[in-house]
Amino acid sequence: MAAQINPSILSADFARLADEARAVQGADWLHVDVMDNHFVPNLTLGVPVVESLARATDTPLDCHLMMEDPDRWAPQYVEAGAGSVTFHAEAAAAPVRLAREIRAKGARASMALKPATPVEPYEDLLPELDMILIMTVEPGFGGQAFLDIMLPKIRRTRELISKHGLDLWLQVDGGVSAGTIERCAEAGADVFVAGSAVYGADDPAEAVRALRTQAESATAGAAWACAH
Numbered sequence: 449m450a451a452q453i454n455p456s457i458l459s460a461d462f463a464r465l466a467d468e469a470r471a472v473q474g475a476d477w478l479h480v481d482v483m484d485n486h487f488v489p490n491l492t493l494g495v496p497v498v499e500s501l502a503r504a505t506d507t508p509l510d511c512h513l514m515m516e517d518p519d520r521w522a523p524q525y526v527e528a529g530a531g532s533v534t535f536h537a538e539a540a541a542a543p544v545r546l547a548r549e550i551r552a553k554g555a556r557a558s559m560a561l562k563p564a565t566p567v568e569p570y571e572d573l574l575p576e577l578d579m580i581l582i583m584t585v586e587p588g589f590g591g592q593a594f595l596d597i598m599l600p601k602i603r604r605t606r607e608l609i610s611k612h613g614l615d616l617w618l619q620v621d622g623g624v625s626a627g628t629i630e631r632c633a634e635a636g637a638d639v640f641v642a643g644s645a646v647y648g649a650d651d652p653a654e655a656v657r658a659l660r661t662q663a664e665s666a667t668a669g670a671a672w673a674c675a676h
């Protein structure tokens with residue numbers, strides 16, 4: 449699969465969300481950070497804004513739910529128009545049931561792991577998912593420094609995906625930029641969320657293209673991709 453670049457609207461101007469969504473034409477997905485001020489110490493947006501965004505852009509929405517009780521709320525984000533819904537392993541009461549419900553409603557099901565959450569306990573659950581998100585910062589805010597200590601976890605996750613022969617996307621989120629994306633791609637990521645690196649650029653659409661080029665060239669030389 450080609451590298452996918454998903455701009456995070458957390459770094460966009462929230463007063464001009466529709467324009468900001470259209471400013472990243474050519475992006476694979478628009479990453480929508482939903483924060484409830486309980487699971488993370490920040491508050492962003494909810495279902496009505498996702499419904500409006502889905503009408504405002506042709507780019508599919510990748511909703512990242514940084515919230516408590518995703519078992520209750522995630523299905524509503526599918527109904528609001530999200531094409532992919534990510535819940536946190538640390539917050540879900542019944543992750544298998546929830547992933548199946550998201551898929552049954554017609555969206556891609558994805559699960560996120562905070563930096564201190566290991567991937568190994570979830571090995572048997574991976575076939576239930578379409579994507580796994582390895583957080584490369586503590587969730588809650590854009591513009592944080594990339595955590596290099598997450599690279600071994602990205603590698604281990606890629607090994608589990610290969611071991612089980614899964615068609616599972618591996619997303620990274622937090623501090624992804626021109627200076628870090630190659631390390632992520634070499635370690636095994638194939639979906640890259642970038643907030644400040646895209647919306648902080650003079651030309652966000654060009655920033656998306658440049659990040660994709662960098663990721664694809666790093667992937668081409670990576671051992672995990674050559675083994676496919």
Ligand SMILES: O=C(CO)[C@H](O)[C@H](O)COP(=O)(O)O
Pocket residue numbers: 456458459479481512585586587588589590591592621622623624641642643644645
């Ligand atoms: O989930 C997030 C924070 O919890 C954001 O998606 C992420 O931080 C993107 O911002 P940046 O690329 O600036 O780090």
